[in-house]
Amino acid sequence: MSVTIHIAGLPHERITFAPSPLAELGTALHALSEPAHHPGVHGWATATNAGLKQDLADRLCEAEFLWRTTFSDVMLGFAGLRDASAQPGETLAEDLDLLDRLDDEEFVSASLEFTCSTHYGSAELRSPLSDPALHERAVELAAARGxxxxxFTEWLLADPPAVRAWVRRLFEDCDQAFFADTWNRVRFQLAADAREKTELLRRRGLAATVEAVSPALSVDEACTRIDADKLASARATAVDPAVGPGVTFIPSVYQWPHLLVLHRHGWRPVVHYPIAAPELPGPLSVEQFELRMEALAHPTRMRLCRNLARAPYTTGELADHYGLSAPEVSRHLAVLKKAGLITPRRRGRYVQYQLDVKVVARLGSDFLETVLR
Incomplete structure (x- = not known):
């Protein structure tokens, strides 16, 4: 599974690295709503939540569907403009001005994308403002959330301009309450990362650059597509003449473990990536993670792991212990080895196997990172 961005014929000058204040505000708000997703900024989230005035906290609860369960495309509104030169602003006010340039249908459908997820990324994507069935479905799904x-959804569908003004004021109040200080603290780091990736693209090419962005990203040999290794299957194009060619990479301090790929139909694609923290291990591929989960799902292999976690064993020893044939044990060990869960070592003419305890201990965090990526 992967999210693919088609880039055949896209010149390198249309591949942009740039910070976005609005996108970073969105990830910061997500971290405030879901601090368990972001253990690296838990202290910041706790302190910021504690310092919020009650009125602002209440308004954030009203609009949290924009950044909590899904990261709304309104946080990347520049990508929806029919202007290939449109890029994130240097200030939050500039980003909000770009967002104001979206028409009401684009804004509403991007805000309520959880109501049309089955059509997301396709030309069938419709607006609940103009589609009565989708209007009803949007209200129904919103009601299920409380x-x-x-x-709020009924208000948005009834009076988009009023809600858009309300949302802008909410973001401006967040800026005044905490985000201005947060942005001043991280913006130089984000700008430095964007400059570094831009220079890397110029010197070493796209493949090396996207690998530096995230090990979960890759480029095919012909340099016609960028693949994001995620638990999703989707396609986007960076060479749609209707919206202008280009793909934008946006670095984030608060994004880990998420790697967001905007693949909305009619918008230019965006890769919103976390700046790697040196103390964090690289992400496991979805394929390798699935192999590990499948390997441990078999009861016989679970029992073998019980022994292998305590000491190294040969195939013959395990066969004798469990009353199995040596070929059957060998097949199970081969599955565990392919998944990277056990390590072999030769002792004379014998081969012993032992569970890699550090790898197994990471499965909990690997699971969380893989499903949140």
């Missing part, structure tokens, strides 16, 4: 969400 009366506050339903009330």
């Amino acid at each position: 009366p506050q969400q339903r009330q």
Whole structure:
């Protein structure tokens, strides 16, 4: 599974690395709503939540569907403009001005994308403002999340300009309350990362650059597509003449473990990536993670792991212990080895196997990172 961005014929000058204040505010708000997703900024989230005035905290609860369960495309509104030169602003006000340039249908459908997820990324994507069935479905899905969400969704569908003004004021109040200080603290780091990736693209090419962005990203040999290794299957194009060619990479301090790829139909694609922290291990591929989960799902292999976690064993020893044939044990060990869960070592003419305890201990965090990526 992967999210693919088609880039055949895209010149390197249309591949842009740039920070976005609005995108970083969105990830910061997500971290405030879901601090368990972001252990690296838990202290910041705790302190910031504690310092919020009650009125602002209440308003953030009303609009949290924009950044909590899904990261709304309104945080990357520049990508929806029919202007290939449009890029993130240097200030939050500039980003909000770009967002204001979206028409009401684009803004509403991007805000309520959880109501049309089955059509996301396709030409069939419709607006709940113009589609009565989708309008009803949007209210129904919002109601399932609570009366506050339903009330807000009904207001958005009834009066988009008023809600858009309300949302802008909310983001401006967040800026005044905490984000201005946060942005001043991280913006130089983000700008430095963007400059570094831009220079890397110029010197070493796209493949080396996207690998430096995230090990979960890769480029095919012909340099016609960028693949993001995620638990999703989707396609986007960076060479749509209707919206202008280009793909934008946006670095983030608060994004880990998420790697977001905007693949909305009619918008230019965006890769919103976390700046790697040196103390964090590289992400496991989805394929390798699936191999490990499948390997441990078999009861016989679970029992073998019980022994292998304590000491190294040969195939014959395990066969004798469990009353199995040596070929059957060998097949199970081969599955565990392919998944990277056990390590072999030769002792004379014998080969012993032992569980890699550090790898197994990471499965919990690997699971979380893989499903959140």
